[in-house]
Amino acid sequence: MARRNNPHDIFMYIDMSGGPDACWPFKGRYNEKARNCYWSMGGRTVIPYRVVYELYHGVTLTTEEHVLHSCDNAGCPGGKRLCCNPRHLYKGDQLQNSKDMKERERHGLPHLSVRAIKKLIALGLSDKDIGNRFGISRRHVNSIRNGVVYDHVSMEGLTDEETARVEIAAGLRRQDDETA
Numbered sequence: 001m002a003r004r005n006n007p008h009d010i011f012m013y014i015d016m017s018g019g020p021d022a023c024w025p026f027k028g029r030y031n032e033k034a035r036n037c038y039w040s041m042g043g044r045t046v047i048p049y050r051v052v053y054e055l056y057h058g059v060t061l062t063t064e065e066h067v068l069h070s071c072d073n074a075g076c077p078g079g080k081r082l083c084c085n086p087r088h089l090y091k092g093d094q095l096q097n098s099k100d101m102k103e104r105e106r107h108g109l110p111h112l113s114v115r116a117i118k119k120l121i122a123l124g125l126s127d128k129d130i131g132n133r134f135g136i137s138r139r140h141v142n143s144i145r146n147g148v149v150y151d152h153v154s155m156e157g158l159t160d161e162e163t164a165r166v167e168i169a170a171g172l173r174r175q176d177d178e179t180a
């Protein structure tokens with residue numbers, strides 16, 4: 001019989017090597033089609049950082065309760081980076097989620113993100129797809145595409161590693177170190 005994970009086992013799939021304040025990337029499985037990271041627990045598929053949030057706070061989340069990230073690693077392009085550090089997680093609702101989105105747009109994106117977005121645009125990804133990856137609206141991506149905002153930020157200047165990450169996100173490059 002296959003072994004079933006307990007909630008605490010999640011930490012075996014999280015890279016905590018950066019220390020208490022760093023982002024803790026999820027090292028587990030990635031669903032290529034759904035483009036999300038997941039973990040199996042008790043025969044169910046669960047979202048890893050929700051499990052961490054529940055353990056850390058000793059609560060059980062309802063499906064209406066959303067766990068949000070205060071850091072930038074809320075996504076898992078290519079199955080990498082999704083942050084599971086409970087100190088970077090907080091509970092919000094859909095409204096909060098869209099407020100966060102607006103807040104991020106108002107205060108500006110890191111130039112690294114803008115360069116990555118421009119690269120993904122050049123690689124042919126849709127505004128919606130890119131928006132989902134970066135937690136910004138489709139319209140905001142479109143204004144980057146059309147040079148309405150961030151016209152001064154060039155997509156040049158990404159390091160090889162950053163370019164690789166972008167290409168993995170766009171599905172143009174396979175990860176060699178993928179463990180199933």
Ligand SMILES: [Zn+2]
Binds near residue numbers: 023072083085088
């Ligand atoms: Zn984080």
